[in-house]
Amino acid sequence: MRAAAFIRTIAIRGATVAALAAAPAVLAGDPPPQYAASCGACHAVGVAGAPATGNAEAWAPRMEKGMEALVASVRNGLNAMPPGGLCNSCSDEDHAALITYMSTAQ
Numbered sequence: 284m285r286a287a288a289f290i291r292t293i294a295i296r297g298a299t300v301a302a303l304a305a306a307p308a309v310l311a312g313d314p315p316p317q318y319a320a321s322c323g324a325c326h327a328v329g330v331a332g333a334p335a336t337g338n339a340e341a342w343a344p345r346m347e348k349g350m351e352a353l354v355a356s357v358r359n360g361l362n363a364m365p366p367g368g369l370c371n372s373c374s375d376e377d378h379a380a381l382i383t384y385m386s387t388a389q
């Protein structure tokens with residue numbers, strides 16, 4: 284129940300972020316447009332052991348696998364992370380950009 288409400292909140296935020304991304308003045312360092320409605324649902328707070336966004340320390344051992352392996356983990360899914368990470372329209376490049384954003388200290 285609470286999870287459903289949480290996902291709904293995230294989805295609404297996602298729409299807001301998408302609207303902001305369409306505006307011309309987007310600050311550097313802003314999340315990629317797909318972030319809030321997909322990866323952010325779990326990685327914003329580290330749901331089910333997900334490395335939290337902006338926690339470079341938590342991401343360090345993941346980054347050692349290399350970007351190609353990490354993109355493959357997202358594409359195929361990994362344990363509690365569903366295939367595509369809730370962004371099925373994302374390309375490998377989109378996923379790589381999302382990973383770079385999340386693994387960088389905010």
Ligand code: HEC
Binds near residue numbers: 354362364365369370
């Ligand atoms: C439903 C929750 C959920 C969503 C949505 C989600 N993740 Fe994850 N993610 C996880 C969890 C949980 C892990 C840790 C998996 C493990 O190691 O057991 C994880 C791990 C990862 C890893 C590390 C993989 C590895 O090989 O170590 C990457 C990279 C990643 N997520 C990227 C993304 C991206 C990019 C998105 C959005 C397109 C995304 N995630 C969306 C839950 C999620």
